[in-house]
Amino acid sequence: MATNRRKSRSKTAAPGEDARLPASGHELLGYYREMLTIRRFEEKAGQLYGMGLIGGFCHLYIGQEAVCTGIKYGLRGDDSIITGYRCHGFMLARGAAPGAVMAELTGRASGVSRGKGGSMHMFDQEHAFYGGHGIVGAQVPLGVGLALSHKYLANGKVSAACFGEGAANQGQVYEAFNMASLWHLPVIFVIENNQYAMGTSIARAKSGTEMFERGTSFGIPGRQVDGMDVLAVKQAIEEAALNSREGNGPALLEMMTYRYRGHSMSDPAKYRSKEEVSKVRHEHDAIDMVRTRLLDESHATEEALKEIDREVKAVVAEAADYAQSEPEPDAVELWTDVMHAV
Amino acid sequence: MATNRRKSRSKTAAPGEDARLPASGHELLGYYREMLTIRRFEEKAGQLYGMGLIGGFCHLYIGQEAVCTGIKYGLRGDDSIITGYRCHGFMLARGAAPGAVMAELTGRASGVSRGKGGSMHMFDQEHAFYGGHGIVGAQVPLGVGLALSHKYLANGKVSAACFGEGAANQGQVYEAFNMASLWHLPVIFVIENNQYAMGTSIARAKSGTEMFERGTSFGIPGRQVDGMDVLAVKQAIEEAALNSREGNGPALLEMMTYRYRGHSMSDPAKYRSKEEVSKVRHEHDAIDMVRTRLLDESHATEEALKEIDREVKAVVAEAADYAQSEPEPDAVELWTDVMHAV
Amino acid sequence: MPALTVREALRDAMAEEMRADPLVFLMGEEVAEYQGAYKISQGLLEEFGPARVIDTPITEAGFAGIGVGAAFGGLRPIIEFMTFNFAMQAIDQLVNSAGKTLYMTGGIQSCPIVFRGPNGPAARVAAQHSQCYASWYGQVPGLKVVAPYSAADAKGLLKSAIRDPNPVVFLENELLYGQSFEVPEGEDYLVPIGEAAVLRPGADVTIVAFSRMVGHALAAAETLAGEGIEAEVIDLRSIRPLDSETILASVRRTHRLITVEEGWAFAGIGAEIGAIVMEHAFDELDAPVARIAGADVPMPYAANLEKLALPQPEQIVQAARNACYVE
Amino acid sequence: MPALTVREALRDAMAEEMRADPLVFLMGEEVAEYQGAYKISQGLLEEFGPARVIDTPITEAGFAGIGVGAAFGGLRPIIEFMTFNFAMQAIDQLVNSAGKTLYMTGGIQSCPIVFRGPNGPAARVAAQHSQCYASWYGQVPGLKVVAPYSAADAKGLLKSAIRDPNPVVFLENELLYGQSFEVPEGEDYLVPIGEAAVLRPGADVTIVAFSRMVGHALAAAETLAGEGIEAEVIDLRSIRPLDSETILASVRRTHRLITVEEGWAFAGIGAEIGAIVMEHAFDELDAPVARIAGADVPMPYAANLEKLALPQPEQIVQAARNACYVE
């Protein structure tokens, strides 16, 4: 086993405290741009929600950008990924057009799900992203099913099944652990531990040891990873994927991360202090960490990064414009896609 | 913690190989009689089934008698017990009249559930036995709920939630583990590991470590117990109950046992060899072990034990007669007990 | 009478019953410290403490089962599902463990428990969060099923449900939580389970609805009155037992019946009501019973499609006109 | 035509489709080494090996979800539930993950999967093992629901279900497994989903049934013929889509309708059929649609009570006499 059961680094480790993982300037610039795109996209979605252009539940990914970005780069492009309702970041990371994602949020015909799924239900088959699921924990067996299909088809692919630390208490997760391990399926269970499930801190919902050890009795090696460090996420995923691809079965990775916003747009997040949020934001932010390193290691100038910021803003602004100007689905769409014709 | 996480003895330990747990002759004679009553009762039920007097599913407890008997004596009389469909032994152990239990099996008005529940659905509120449940695993959260009621009422009681090693893979079991541990509920999870879930041997359904370790990551100490040794079962339950009663939360006990018959009356049990069954029967039978000790330690003569056998047979024969001669429920019973009137 | 929102009425019902009976407690996701995902349990943790207002992990099957076990053990649990969509994870515990045990045990084992939470569509929450489960639970003998519209009924029925010795599935509606209604004062205000209410008398056509659709039915009746059609509006309130007497009595007067529900028509509550009327008042019907129901599709997210998927008052008006053979 | 049991017909359907399409596989409890709890998968492990005939632990939510995920990944799973009672543990995966995904994704993500197993009452297995789920699943747009009676339909419909690009809930009946029927030969014998079958023509009254109750309907028709009443017997075969055309055409001829089901009447399939007939052929009805259904109680264990809880041919006969206004 390449992975091990001990924490690889703790979430409170200050940036730069650990030895930095190797990465080229080109690579780091890519992460910077992609994570920033997700953040700006989500900020814009929040604004559109406030303007009444997006409805229902809308769960922003702000703070967690390193997780989906690290997963993307730790996997091959055709490895499958599945997650819950907090899925916008994954859509963007895997390559969906920001305009089409935003148009889904505004419920337009040119949205990725043609306006029918909304924030929680986005799929991108071209990029092997399988949603976008609203029922907490349900995506975990689905992700194991994708792994079963990979093994069955012997296509060498791996499946990443992502879920929150709150979802990690759901019974079907353990059923999925058992079968994945029993059948040596190529699946990486990724817990995005952002410390809260809605208003419930992890300590109030979880008994026993740390989450990454919850697979141990099912024979699944677990590891805690700094989910704010895109390189750490990427490396942990790479190792687990390699191991799974070799037929050694599943791994469990607990990504220590944090969400800066409320659970969804309707959550004022009174269950934690402003200081708690701002401490993470200022001391251990995923994007800042890459930014600092880019400057430290002279891969980029302040000006070059500002230019990226401007470009990202333009991309997101364009997506927002598109999402507001596109038409709603045609009324006849109410009745389509219920069933495939035989 | 009085319990510990290591096996206390392995299931393959030969009788008498370990130091014998202390027990008076009087005590041992009681266990002998009670376990024998269960076995003879179940044999008789099997006969009545063969005669068409019992219908549907009928899961016999033959081979596992030491588990329910040890649980009974390890607990106080008002501690609650709950189990699955393999429940006849528990009914008898807790003190239900054999005739009323058998009459339930034959579907008669004087059955413990007035003929409406049958083999799988027997309760005995007077003796704090809460069934008798047909859905694999469902009784586990129910048992935790009983523990919650004990804690809420501060009545000093403990709950024993019994389930098979097959049921131990069910997701709701882990949900129950988590909440029981988080809330320090007085519940003893008892896995009756009889090696098979219907036709599936434990190795074909379970990944990872031994079953008794499945609670570890939820902070629940686990222990493997020789489930054929009524004294070992009793002692393990006593220790766990004491600990739970003191407010230290749940424990998990894995009782290593074996069922001699098919899963239910319709199972020819072709998935294992006759030799496997007869080896356990001859080398590690719960009743034989007590019998041997009674003779060894001169607590009873062969003749005295034969007399008990005769008495037990008479009790069971009487139960069978009763169950065949009692009338079926009145037709009006179809419509009663659906709801309490308000 | 003071005006209360449905949210306040539900909270007051629980608070009053918890004051009256120390065996009553509330358990569910975010019910305690967060005061309820939809703030139904506002103030309860403060008043009753963490032993009686219990936050759970996101494990519906587990805590529903724990609730049933606690009821077996003599307590009177109120189990909140954040929405009934998530109760599908636990539906076996509701149906098999709570609903069937009294019968299976020949009357030995009671299960006094309330399962409550929002049911049916909310706003823009799409297919997985918008299902109505009234007819599923309504089908099961051994369960009582309630689905109030007004705050008064919400309060009176929830108090009855908590006192009921049987398991009760209590279906709320998120979009009603903020609506205000007059509510009779006093801790003794109870609404019995199993009785429908005639909210508006009328001689020409009967409209039966439950939960949020009662508002639509009343709006439609208002429009119809302007056209000279007097619609009688019946709020079902309880799904099981279903008050067929009130419906039949009305149909015997109006000879016309429209049913309204947000869920799917197929084997829905409207179908059941139609069947009952057919069985008991076939000769009284001057027009076929018309069902207004949610479109036969999973709930779409887009605002325009969602509106098309849900029953609108205008559809009820049109159905009533048709039943009265008015152009 | 050779006679096959329903058991053999189901096995043959799976075997043929597995031979024809390497993406088809079977997964469930005891399906492989044990050859199926009810021996439906006899011989399949031997022929197709453990990669395609997969024994699971007793974890319905998990393996149903794994099945759906595998279907997302391009396979064509057949998921066997030992009985549909246990599928309640997994019902969220069937409804929310399998049934709604195509719609939620605007047509992007298909889910070609079959969920099959015995549904409804067996013999003496009591309340928790005897429920009929036809109307629950039938209510959900996005699912197809099938419930065959004969071995020929079992085979032809299961083959269609396996080839269908949509999720199909395939409801079998344990008591039919051992019954023999003639089955057309050939691997191309398919029965399309969504078409009812007129099993016996008759001019006086229509009897609609599905699954095991078709046998009762045929028996009742035989008795009625002796009394001079010619009953038309329709085997529904599919629950969703429901073949209203065939039912309506028959009612337009007989003007009388009896529905038969083993499940509870409340919001059942009979209620739905009644509603459809009311909506489309109200003026054709010379008598109210009568529902014969399981008694409104959890299933009792005692032999005499169980019999009373289940529809009997004599009840159908009496309902038909009533509909024809014959003493």
Ligand SMILES: Cc1ncc(C[n+]2csc(CCOP(=O)(O)OP(=O)(O)O)c2C)c(N)n1
């Ligand atoms: C089965 C189920 N129960 C409850 C909910 C409501 N709900 C949606 S998200 C959520 C919290 C999940 O927390 P976590 O798993 O930590 O993920 P995060 O939101 O932090 O990403 C809850 C309770 C749901 N969608 N599904």
Ligand SMILES: Cc1ncc(C[n+]2csc(CCOP(=O)(O)OP(=O)(O)O)c2C)c(N)n1
């Ligand atoms: C949820 C559910 N799935 C499947 C079944 C069918 N079933 C009844 S008993 C059983 C095997 C259980 O094995 P185990 O838990 O080891 O208990 P044992 O029978 O050995 O006592 C199965 C699969 C069921 N009753 N409930």
Ligand SMILES: [Mg+2]
């Ligand atoms: Mg979280």
Ligand SMILES: [Mg+2]
């Ligand atoms: Mg077992």
